[in-house]
Amino acid sequence: MKVLHAVTLHTPTNDFGGPTRVALNLSRGLRRRGVDARITALGDRFDGPLPDTVEGVPAWLYQARHVLPAFEVSGITSPALLARAHRMVKGADVVHVHLMRDLITLPIALIALRCGTPLVLQTHGMIDPTEKRVAQLVDVLGLRKVLREADAVLHLTEMEREDVAAVIAPDPLRHTHRLVNGVQPQERRPAATGDRPPTVLYLARVQARKRPEDFISAMPVVLAKYPEARFVLAGPDTGPLADEMLALAARLGVADSVEYVGPLGHTEVLEQLRRSDVYVLPSVVEPFAVSILEAMSVGLPVVVTKTGGLSPDVAAAGAGRVVDSRPDADNGPLVGQAILELLDPAANAEASGAAHRLIHDKFSIDAVVEELHGVYEGVIARHGR
Known part of the structure; x- marks a missing residue:
């Protein structure tokens, strides 16, 4: 199985936080199961060439272009990444998009729909009803379409599912699935001995x-x-x-x-x-x-x-x-x-x-990945791939 994870941004200091961390954790867990999981994202603030692996995960990173600085992360893109996106999507059995209203993940999700590649969306609490005019325009131009037509929409909580459903109402939100975040269990920290300040x-x-x-x-x-x-x-x-x-x-x-x-x-x-x-x-x-x-x-x-x-x-x-x-x-x-x-x-x-x-x-990553692998198998089967 070949899985492409698409997330907006990766930096050396993890400025984008949770979505990139989740994509990396899931990809590493999938690779331990023998799945060919890769990541594509914008890269920024690196000294020298962008890396081709991140924490052991093969990565297609492209230099971020800040075309709309006022919109911060939502306003960065890469023409080179978008030019190659069609080929990356066609080469995957599943495209897993960590979706936000931006110039990278939303276009990749739309490309997956056009290519007929099974599409899984994960919103990380970043998609909810909004009164912002620009965001509402993004919803009309593509966000509602990918939410309606995705093969699976993953949510962390029932509140998140309700927020995403409200964005496309009155159309129904199909194929939702709760998937919690997971991490690699670590060795427990030593007990405090009183030899240092709290x-x-x-x-x-x-x-x-x-x-x-x-x-x-x-x-x-x-x-x-x-x-x-x-x-x-x-x-x-x-x-x-x-x-x-x-x-x-x-x-x-x-x-x-x-x-x-x-x-x-x-x-x-x-x-x-x-x-x-x-x-x-x-x-x-x-x-x-x-x-x-x-x-x-x-x-x-x-x-x-x-x-x-x-x-x-x-x-x-x-x-x-x-x-x-x-x-x-x-x-x-x-x-x-x-x-x-x-x-x-x-x-x-x-x-x-x-x-x-x-x-x-x-919340171990292996349990989360096992559940996610089942989601992937289900969407692939529905596509007959």
Whole structure:
């Protein structure tokens, strides 16, 4: 079986976050099963030639052209990639598109429909009803068509499925399938020995909807009990927000306890997770964060909000703490109290074991890939290929 994964962007520092990480995780898992899985995407911010493999996955990367800078990731493309897309699609048994309203994944999905190649879409919570005129035009020009005619549309949560269905209403959304994100189980991090200060970690894109300000404003609560605690803010900054977070820490009088380390490579991510005691992601909306899964894969307890897709699993397993998410309020004290609970050695050890077991039992990449392989076999069979 030959599978082509199409995702918008890959950079050395994983600026595009979840969709690219999911595409890579799935492709690696498929290749372990003997499937010829490959990735095509735009490449950007590389020094020198674009790589032809990414984390062991063969990749067709093309230099990103920022033709519509105001639209950020949605406004980048590559004429060279689109010129070759027809040949890549025709050579695949299944095209798996990590879809957004952009100038790469949507055209590839349309090409797959024209070529008659089985098409699987995965939206990662990026497709929902919108009042933006440009986005509505994109829907009319092609997005609704690919959603209606795809052989399978994968969703993480029921809310995501309902949002995608609303985009094409009153037409029905056919062949939907729930597929969770998965990660490779890792060796559990060592238990804290008290020979270093407690470390609290935020590791995700530094953007408004992920509420990094709640991470920073939790610091005074934690430092009142653990004055030696360290706070690490990590991840690509999508604007000036990282500087604003450091300025907020200065206003709160805690600037000496926080460090912004910027984006990290995947190996560095796992190392940083193992060196930490609590992971915090206080997003207002987070469909199914891979970063939370990666934290739990090494047995790192997590603090997440009730509006996250993984929050019910975290709560049921006891893998961390789930707090309220109030978009118009300072949630820092709530987050801080949750961190304090998990810095207790006994509570930390209990949550660490629960997090590690949860990944093995429910969110291992091998289980997800097995289910996805069944989806591929089904769509190929319906096409008679």
